[in-house]
Amino acid sequence: MEKDMCGIVGLFLKNDALRPRLGGMLTDMLVAMTDRGPDSAGIAIYGEEGEGVKITVQSDTPETDFAGLAEALAAGTGAEVAMKAADTHAVLTLPEAAAPAALAALEARGLRIMGAGKAMEIYKEVGLPRDVAERFGIRAMGGSHGIGHTRMATESAVTTLGAHPFSTADDQCLVHNGSLSNHNQMRRKLAKKGVMTRTENDTEVGAAYISSRIAEGATLGEALEGTLEDLDGFFTFVTGTKTGFGVVRDPIACKPAVMAETPDYVAFASEYRAFADLPGIEAARVWEPEPATVYFWER
Amino acid sequence: MTVLDMAQVSLREVNETLQGAARAQANAAYEIVNPRGSHAVAVGLDGPLSVTVKGSTGYYCAGMNKDAAVTVEGSAGPGVAENMMSGTVTIEGDASQYAGATGRGGLLNIKGNASSRCGISMKGIDIVVHGNIGHMSAFMAQKGNLVVLGDAGDALGDSLYEAQIFVRGTVKSLGADCVEKKMKPKHLELLAGLLERAGADAKPEEFKRYGSARKLYNFNIDHSDAY
Known part of the structure; x- marks a missing residue:
């Protein structure tokens, strides 16, 4: 007990x-x-719940990993990307159609995907x-x-x-x-x-x-x-x-x-x-x- | 009446004050406000004392109680009145798991429901639950009485020794070696006394009695193949 x-x-x-x-x-x-x-x-x-999909990512080195991340992702996917960074996490908001390419790009950059969704953000x-x-x-x-x-x-x-x-x-x-x-x-x-x-x-x-x-x-x-x-x-x-x-x-x-x-x-x-x-x-x-x-x- | 406000006074100070008052044998009255689900409120009181907790408590409220009367005007977390020796503990709301576990004496009076393992390994305590109880209640219960005005969950009285169980409502299932037993006049009398002490609005005749079939007491040589 x-x-x-x-x-x-x-x-x-x-x-x-x-x-x-x-x-x-x-x-x-x-x-x-x-x-x-x-x-x-x-x-x-x-x-x-907004128009796009929110992807929450984590990095142990946010200063370097999050610098220019939204721009790089926008260039790579051809979509508009908004980023909200908080400590080791960042929430990237982008059109739903661009989400699969964005997820692949984020993983390729060594970022940890915490979760994705229209409404959900995850911080841990x-x-x-x-x-x-x-x-x-x-x-x-x-x-x-x-x-x-x-x-x-x-x-x-x-x-x-x-x-x-x-x-x-x-x-x-x-x-x-x-x-x-x-x-x-x-x-x-x-x-x-x-x-x-x-x-x-x-x-x-x-x-x-x-x-x-x-x-x-x-x-x-x-x-x-x-x-x-x-x-x-x-x-x-x-x-x-x-x-x-x-x-x-x-x-x-x-x-x-x-x-x-x-x-x-x-x-x-x-x-x-x-x-x-x-x-x-x-x-x-x-x-x-x-x-x-x-x-x-x-x- | 002395008021102890847990928004101002630490749990340790609250318990030291109550334990000191219990030892003084003065039968003083205390009220505890703002318990906010704290653990181990009013534990180890070993003298006559009246304590009212205004709100809900967490784990192990009124543990090891002796002679004191503790009332919780809210719900109690797991292990309320664990190993109680005597006195009374009253819960106005519900009690969580293993209420009254290993209790040796006194009365635990739960006005709402008690969840699983109520009275597990009880050794002489009387427990009256005005609502329902959860599964595995009175597991290995040795002595004392468990009275339930509502329904009992699965595996009631599993591996029971000599505690007695009285249930007014339905029993989802009986545990190993627990059987329904005949209600004799002496049991009705005992039950009437318990219901009166608990202020319970029920008639002894409405209850069924359960107890040990006493088949697990000894090794059975005929079952040796099963081991």
């Missing part, structure tokens, strides 16, 4: 008036989970949650929903790529508390179907599994149901899509989870502490999600 590792949080706004405050609310939730996961932190935030780094959130200016970001993770690594190395959230398809991401025991087998199964993963991390396999099910036509709810059949181990998953937010716990459910709902939002966290600063939490419906039960909200 140890307190077990990692902290996860999620927030899905129902009241659009709260959108400008999303980053601030998520930052407070994430920082409250610091002692569950002090080695790295990450956040996926679903902001305003090694360090204390408070510092990570500050470096990226998460507090000032608005949006409709977001998920976050504070990591205490047990399955793979403490690196930026090992941090959560994991994104394995456009506008889809996943955070996880637990450890999967059949991730190597599932990684091979997914590879046979052409679904490739970038790391040795078990959570990335969970994310890839959900993405592959959605690509095959499943709804978010059906994909989450599938994790109960096909994934083995301990997990509480929180997942985001462009319009949705979902939660599922394994049948043993020893990883902690608590949810809160008001007319304004649905919130998830590993512990109630993360809810303490949410507006109207005193009057919220607070409950523990049932084991082996899928919860999801779509707008």
Whole structure:
């Protein structure tokens, strides 16, 4: 009955008036989970959906790698490219048609692709949650929903790529508390179907599994149901899509989870502490999600 | 009534103050405000004392309680009233996993639901849950009583010893060696007392009793092929 590792949080706004405050609310939730996961932190935030595709990239040497990056990408793809750099991450916005060429060009330049999508931006780094959130200016970001993770690594190395959230398809991401025991087998199964993963991390396999099910036509709810059949181990998953937010716990459910709902939002966290600063939490419906039960909200 | 505000006073100071008051045997009353889901609030109180927590608590609230009366006016995180010895712990909202684990005495009164592993390895505590309980509750429970006004989840009372379980609603499944047993007058009397102590609005006749079939107590030579 140890307190077990990692902290996860999620927030899905129902009241659009709260959108400008999303980053601030998520930052407070994430920082409250610091002692569950002090080695790295990450956040996926679903902001305003624009015309183009947003690609989030990471570099260990941003000064050199991000200098002139937008111009180079524009020249290479013939498309207009806007760049917003924040510390080790940069978000490049470009027309959807240019995205495949841009992704290939970015990888060729040695940049790490954190994720891509119409709405989603992903920021994750090694360090204390408070510092990570500050470096990226998460507090000032608005949006409709977001998920976050504070990591205490047990399955793979403490690196930026090992941090959560994991994104394995456009506008889809996943955070996880637990450890999967059949991730190597599932990684091979997914590879046979052409679904490739970038790391040795078990959570990335969970994310890839959900993405592959959605690509095959499943709804978010059906994909989450599938994790109960096909994934083995301990997990509480929180997942985001462009319009949705979902939660599922394994049948043993020893990883902690608590949810809160008001007319304004649905919130998830590993512990109630993360809810303490949410507006109207005193009057919220607070409950523990049932084991082996899928919860999801779509707008 | 002394108020301790956890927005101003550290958890360590709160617990030192409460533990000192418990040792003074003065039966003082304390109110804790702004708990904000903190861990280990009001633990190790080993004397008569009344503590009301105004809000929700995190892991291990009221652990090892002895003689004190602790009330949480909110929900409690995992491991509430773990290894409680005596006194009463009341949770107005829900309790998370393994509420009352290894408890040796006293009353844990949960007004809402309790999640999985409620009363795991209980050793004499009485637990009354006004709502439902989750899976694997009363696993390896040795002594004491678990009363549930709502429903019970999977594998209730798995590998049970001599604790008694009373459930008014449905039981999703019974664990290994847990069976339904006959409700005798002495059980109805016991249950009536527990329901009254917990202020529960239910009649003893509405409950079913579950206990150990006592088949796992000893090695069974007829099963040697199975090992």
